[in-house]
Amino acid sequence: MTKNKWVYSFGDGKAEGSASMRELLGGKGANLAEMASLGLPVPPGFTLTTDVCTAFYENDRKYPDGLEAEVAAALTAVEKTVGAKFGDASMPLLVSVRSGGRVSMPGMMDTVLNLGLNDGTVEGLARRSEDERFAWDSYRRFIQMYGDVVLGVEHHHFEELLEDHKLAAGYTLDTELSADDWKEVAAAFKEKVADELGAPFPQDPQEQLWGAIGAVFGSWMNQRAVTYRRLHDIPSDWGTAVSVQAMVFGNMGDDCATGVAFTRDPSTGENVFYGEYLVNAQGEDVVAGIRTPQNLTVAARKAQGSDLPAMEESMPEVFGQLCAVRAKLETHFRDVQDIEFTVQQKKLWMLQTRSGKRTAKAALKIACDMVEEGVLTREEAVARIDPGSLDQLLHPTLDPKAERILICHGLPASPGAASGRVVFNADDAEKAAVKGEDVILVRIETSPEDIHGMHAARGILTSRGGMTSHAAVVARGMGTPCVAGAGELRIDYATGVMTNGRGDTIRAGDLITIDGAAGDVMAGAVPTLPAELSGEFATIMKWVDEIRTMGVRANAETPEDARTAIRFGAEGIGLSRTEHMFFEAERIVAVREMILAESEDGRRAALAKLLPFQRQDFIDLFRIMEGRPITIRFLDPPLHEFLPHTEQEFAEVAAAIGATAEAVRLRANQLRETNPMLGHRGCRLAITFPEIPEMQARAIFEAAAEVVAKDGIAVSPEIMIPLIATCREFDILKAVVDRVAAEVQAEKGVELTWLTGTMIELPRACLQAEAIAQSAEFFSFGTNDLTQTTFGLSRDDSGSFLGDYERAGIFERDPFVTIDEDGVGELVRIGCERGRKGRPKIKLGICGEHGGDPLSVAFCHRVGLDYVSCSPYRVPIARLAAAQAALKGRG
Amino acid sequence: MTKNKWVYSFGDGKAEGSASMRELLGGKGANLAEMASLGLPVPPGFTLTTDVCTAFYENDRKYPDGLEAEVAAALTAVEKTVGAKFGDASMPLLVSVRSGGRVSMPGMMDTVLNLGLNDGTVEGLARRSEDERFAWDSYRRFIQMYGDVVLGVEHHHFEELLEDHKLAAGYTLDTELSADDWKEVAAAFKEKVADELGAPFPQDPQEQLWGAIGAVFGSWMNQRAVTYRRLHDIPSDWGTAVSVQAMVFGNMGDDCATGVAFTRDPSTGENVFYGEYLVNAQGEDVVAGIRTPQNLTVAARKAQGSDLPAMEESMPEVFGQLCAVRAKLETHFRDVQDIEFTVQQKKLWMLQTRSGKRTAKAALKIACDMVEEGVLTREEAVARIDPGSLDQLLHPTLDPKAERILICHGLPASPGAASGRVVFNADDAEKAAVKGEDVILVRIETSPEDIHGMHAARGILTSRGGMTSHAAVVARGMGTPCVAGAGELRIDYATGVMTNGRGDTIRAGDLITIDGAAGDVMAGAVPTLPAELSGEFATIMKWVDEIRTMGVRANAETPEDARTAIRFGAEGIGLSRTEHMFFEAERIVAVREMILAESEDGRRAALAKLLPFQRQDFIDLFRIMEGRPITIRFLDPPLHEFLPHTEQEFAEVAAAIGATAEAVRLRANQLRETNPMLGHRGCRLAITFPEIPEMQARAIFEAAAEVVAKDGIAVSPEIMIPLIATCREFDILKAVVDRVAAEVQAEKGVELTWLTGTMIELPRACLQAEAIAQSAEFFSFGTNDLTQTTFGLSRDDSGSFLGDYERAGIFERDPFVTIDEDGVGELVRIGCERGRKGRPKIKLGICGEHGGDPLSVAFCHRVGLDYVSCSPYRVPIARLAAAQAALKGRG
DSSP states (O other), X not given: OOOOOOEEEEETTEESOOGGGHHHHHXXXXXXXXXXXXXXXXXXXXXXXXXXXXXXXXXXXOXXXXXXXXXXXXXXXXXXXXXXXXXXXXXXXXXXXXXXXXXXXXXXXXXXXXXXXXXXXXXXXXXXXXXXXXXXXXXXXXXXXXXXXXXXXXXXXXXXXXXXXXXXXXXXXXXXXXXXXXXXXXXXXXXXXXXXXXXXXXXXXXXXXXXXXXXXXXXXXXXXXXXXXXHTTOOXXXXXXXXXXXXXXXXXXXXXXXXXXXXSOTTTOOSSXXXXXXXXXXXXXXXXXXXXXXXXXXXXXXXXXXXXXXXXXXXXXXXXXXXXXXXXXXXXXXXXXXXXXXXXXXXXXXXXXXXXXXXXXXXXXXXXXXXXXXXXXXXXXXXXXXXXXXXXXXXXXXXXXXXXXXXXXXXXXXXXXXXXXXXXXXXXXXXXXXXXXXXXXXXXXXXGGGHHHHHHOSEEEESSOOTTXXXXXXXXHHTOOEEEOXXXXXXXXXXXXXXXXXXXXXXXXXXXXXXXXTTXXXXXXXXXXXXXXXXXXXXXXXXXXHHOOSEEEEEOOSHHHHHHHHHTTOOSEEEEEGGGGGOSHHHHHHHHHHHHOSSHHHHXXXXXXXXXXXHHHXXXXXXXXXXXXXXXXXXXXXXGGGSOOSHHHXXXXXXXXXXXXXXXXXXXXXXXXXXXXXXXXXXXXXXXXXXXXXXXXXXXXXXXXHHHHHHOOOOOEEEEEOSOOSHHHHHHHHHHHHHHHHHHHHHHTOOOOOEEEEEEOSHHHHHTHHHHHHHOSEEEEOXXXXXXXXXXXXXXXXXXXXXXXXXXXXXXXXXXXXXXTTTHHHHHHHHXXXXXXXXXXXXXXXXXXXXXXXHHHHHHHHHTOSEEEEOGGGHHHHHHHHHHHHHHHHO | OOOXXXXXXXXXXXXXXXXXXXXXXXXXXXXXXXXXXXXXXXXXXXXXXXXHHHHHHHTTXXXXXXXXXXXXXXXXXXXXXXXXEETOSXXXXXXEEEEEESSXXXXXXXXXXXXXXXTTHHHHHHHXXXXXXXXXXXXXXXXXXXXXXXXOOOHHHHHHHHHXXXXXXXXXXXXXXXXXXXXXXXXXXXXXXXXXXXSOOOOOHHHHHHHHHHHHHHHTTSHHHHHHHHHTTOOGGGOEEEEEEEOOOSOSSTTOEEEEXXXXXXTTOOSSOEEEEEETOOXXXXXXXXXXXXXXXXXXXXXXXXXXXXXXXXXXXXXXXXHHHHHHHHHHHSSOEEEEEEEETTEEEEEEEEEOOOOHHHHHHHHHHHHHTTSSOHHHHHHHSOGGGGGGGGSOEEXXXXXXXXXXXXXXXXXXXXXXXXXXXXXXXXXXXXXXXXXXXXXXXXXXGGHHHHXXXXXXXXXXXXXXXXXXHXXXXXXXXXXXXXXXXXXXXXXXXXXXXXXXXXXXXXXEEEETXXXXXXXXXXXXXXXXXXXXXXXHHHHHHHHOOSEEEEEOOSHHHHHHXXXXXXXXXXXXXXXXXXXXXXXXXXXXXXXXXXXXXHHHHHHHHHHHHHHHHHHHHHHHHTTOOEEEEOOOSOGGGGSOOSHHHHHHHHHHHTOOHHHHHHHHXXXXXXXXXXXXXXXXXXHHOXXXXXXXXXXXXXXXXXXXXXXXXXXXXXXXXXXXXXXXXXXXXXXXXXXXXXXXXXXXXOOOOOEEEEEEOSHHHHHTHHHHHXXXXXXXXXXXXXXXXXXXXXXXXXXXXXXXXXXXXXXXXXXXXXXXXXXXXXXXXXHHHHHHHHOTTOEEEEOSGXXXXXXXXXXXXXXXOSEXXXXXXXXXXXXXXXXXXXXXXXO
């Protein structure tokens, strides 16, 4: 094995790493190296690779051999470039220590700034900066940050000490504190640390450095990071890199600033420079959203009606440099960049660049624009859009005609409209979501601790923070509507009340609506309209459909679903669940009569009442789908699902169908099952009561005959028999279908075409696929049930422990969301291979909910399915995912 | 394709077929051919092969080309041998037409005798036999039998006409009817047939012959035959052959007789000639059990205290011939034979020979005797015993010291003792069995229609019929205790009462006990003693253990089970379900406390109370098993199984553990699951509550430490983690086991050995076996759950439709009884292969109930498992099945 290189240096116009090394250096480290190589002003530093992190965790949290020497050498190089020395009392080098994984995990992990300060170097910093107050303020910040992050002394201790000092001195604002005040505070902080730990605050910069490096690596496994990775499907073995970089200061005075920017508007995608800055501040101040930041450009300032000067006005020269950087970065990376910069005494320093997170709408516009600009090919543009993000576009917006009672206005931080009841903390949001309630999470500002609640909420509203605040960034990533920085709101967590500028109060539990595209907050639930899809959406989708080779259908039963499916580009219906049609008011009575009948004759009489309804259902679907394929699944759930369960309901049903309540109760009890998922359902019902599939087949064929005759539409239904475990089951039921088809054709004097196939949703069916395919003309993989049986895991019951499983790293992803390729996926693969053996041209599809999950769609493409089918709203996502899978396949 | 030969002739000292052709000719046809070749007196005839049956069913019930000509030729040969002519009015040939499958299905299919009689030939028969009464009696029997079997005129019609005639003539017994009476009855029968069918009774013997052949082939698919095949695991595609044979008559006068015999006693296995005969009777009269038959030998007559002369006395010459046949057949077939014969006017004719069904006890004795006699090798002897039949030996007998109130005495028709409530028909027996009630089926006599009830009953009692009656033969085959021919009982189905000779009445629902070895019927439930195993059992089992290569363990938790397991030869415990230990009175309270605890501390406190109990359980098991391996499975069922479900129980539990009833109810509701089989159980509980496996591991290791230290027994527990779906689950829990082991070893200062492995019971675990085997030191296939998940079939719920499935031919065998080789079996095979890839020397076993099913044991041998584990009472069956599988494997 060749010796590992653990440390990569950058700065002074050159770097050992590059942007292509993000797996090793993390996104931040790789891009710092790239920027340095591009000649951009990057403070010099070095990056400890993700391999160090992996080795650290594999080796019981010990560092690999050789690391120490490499760090020492790299630090010496930084010292040389900067002309300062780590720990030198006269010319001290200060550094930041930051984490940086392969993909960005904003705010998820810990950072230490101003490292290298101690009782000696603070004096050197004071002299060098000619600002004693700044130096002591930096020192106390360092003690506080290091104490919290590295030493585990909780930050409230420091805040209390500071409050005490201000109280004693009669100060209100931090700005009132003098250099001597900060000196005293720093001393109190150190004392506190010594008290808490029984050891003094470390003065040795080397000890500080290794402590911070250890803390950053350690933070990879903290609860916040683990949760974030789970929510964003990031494997934990990727690890994080650590970048150590010379400090630059945006808080050395009014010729200093710090800011963040996007090279294009991440919300709309417009090609405008978009960002915020704060004068005399450290970077964390912008992200934390504590001070309201100023615009970069005059145009943006005017658009927002802000009084605070734009950077374009206040620092025109630096702004000009920044614009040049913007152009250079976009040309170089061929993508929108999200950058962080600091201005130290009028000199611009670039601290970070990364691919900019954007709304789905922006992503589409940027992709289209860049294709037009000749920057990207269509394929590259398509490959770059996150399929999951399309969800944002496909959901309703507020009905412009609806009445609105405006509560307040904030920043349009993440598009989409949402209504829900107000909750004031993440736990309540999660609890409500579990109960199926829609809630809006309202916070003064959000922090990584709130992630679970943000995920659970329909919308997020904060009273503090800008477009790049934690709430805004995370909400956009999640596709959750968000209004941020609604400053007029006063939020009192203790009483559970928020008050707007006019004194109107909203309490926890009150219903509100937010419009994340406009930044509006309204009382009550405001009606919405279906999503209006932009021209870019249509353009991209046209490219998508040219690229993809796999079909996309929708799961739909109602005419409305079917119409939505077509609007979103579905090429057919992949799953029409006939039982959904049984629950409507007029029908459920006949369904129950059928279940309560004591004889086949009784069942047939009840089924005869259902026949006209079912026939009409299919006539409607056939007409709407205009000849597109429709897969109709025979009755699947156990019969007891159609019966009531309380005494009162028994009485009502009994009255409706002319039976006794006792009879209804008895039958309901008789039908109750220990494990209904594994019970008398699917084809098993059809085997026991062949009159049911007979009626359903008749309804399908009679409907087809009518539509063929009256509308001249070529209808070719695909009849799907569920829960097949043996080929004999299928053969018996196919014979029923064929017999009824022959009868109807003879009666109506028409010739019909149809396919009979099966849902492959049991492990045994996958194994027996060759035999089943001898008779079955198509397979549709029912991966919901296949996941349940392959894992022996009930979807309905798994909620009680799935969380434990994700926390323990047993499931990288919820197997009901993304197909488990190692288990369920192998069975699907076996089913495909053997199915093709039995019938080489067999039509293969999937109709589980995985059909709308991008990772699963990619899997379906790889195993060679002919189509995926998913809920209508996920059809565009599936189309895009299928196109991306096809592109990958070309690769 | 070579031309098929459809018909094989036999008779006159030669034959085209032989005993080795039973697949083609059926058992009966093959053995008739063999007997003819041996020079035994066999009436000439011919056999239509099973291929005809297959072709008949494959070709929409049409016969293959060429059959008709072959039948005609064979019939001509028979005519020549006999010197009579089919349909000839002066010298008519009469034939029997019988079914005969590859394996015997006694009484299951239809037979027609006296075929060839018509209004003309009946006169010829009268002249030839010089017995007009006999001829007309034969003719009316033929009309009745043919009318019923071939033409579908139900037999009660004929019985009513006969009763009418007797009433009108003032007769009581059939013997009172004269030739003229029978003539009149025959005429009435023909008229009835013509009335029912609208066509005259067929007079053309050729039409009669083909009608009968069609009926026999048709009877292969009748309900009785289908049920019998299902119960006896006979594939329906084997088909039946049809043998057509010249009639001989045992009812031509007092120098005629008919009988059945076994070459050795089929009940005890003793080497004595054993049989019964009836003078002046047809064969069916013996089997039907309507007349009480006479013994063959004087010794048997004396032993039974019968007054009727033995054949040895009444027909000494024929008896001598029969003894010679007995010796010839046993020597030739090297097995006990069950023979049928007829004596026509002092001439002996052999009608059938087949391998004799025998009790398990007899089978063992015969096997041992034949090895000693040099007739069989040990391997042949072992191969020949039906493993399932051993069940008969392993069950309790009546406690000789127990008080008994004798109701009556009958024939000891099938050994074993059984208690249960009286039911008077098969349907009631089946219904009661479904509810888990033990019943004794009481019938005047049984018929094939009663099979399902006989299967469901614990014991069978009849008031009519001998040792070879339907009830006796079927009961022995099933291993069900049976007392037959208890003639003093008067049974009234209508009132549901039976009365013995003293006038004591027993009603339906009353509890009785039968002793099938003694023929006793007793009131109430008489206590029983464990089975006493014969010396032959030990001898055979010694041979079995020498032959088999696969280990056999038992599933056992209690000391009693463990002791039984050792007594029956188990080499270890393959499954000890720790949850069974949780239900005992003192423990269940602590278990419920644990479940209701709101915190880990609370759970730990409750678990601490359980620890001493569990430890003692394991100490007991380790001591009893004396160093044999013990597989201990961690807690498997969902927690709600330990909580009560009614309000009253909630209150009781609440009082016992000091909680409120409301709290208990809430927790019970909270834990309730939609599909508990797929819920929070097995390793999932252990992941969520690691304190539970910790306690269990501690109990195991502390017990091991104590037994090692105090008893000096080398204990090596095999800790089994259930319901593993991913290797990570296993790794997490193995780490808990290893940690606790280290702690206990340190605390107790002992060094322990143990294995940690897993139950492979989910499809995903089979697929992931390679990865799991990297950590797991053994696999035990849990084929109960694997069957449930592979089929998506709940064992608890499948009862409602499994019957439909078996009737529809979807399941050849209940997959919960015999492993489904195509589906579940493939997963087991995959699990074995991949498991060995991950760990070449991995120990592989099975602990589902399939481990005691002979067919499944053979499968386990073929896939190379190291052992099977089953309930203690099935251990000898598994040992024998394993030996037979090893013999088959030798080829």
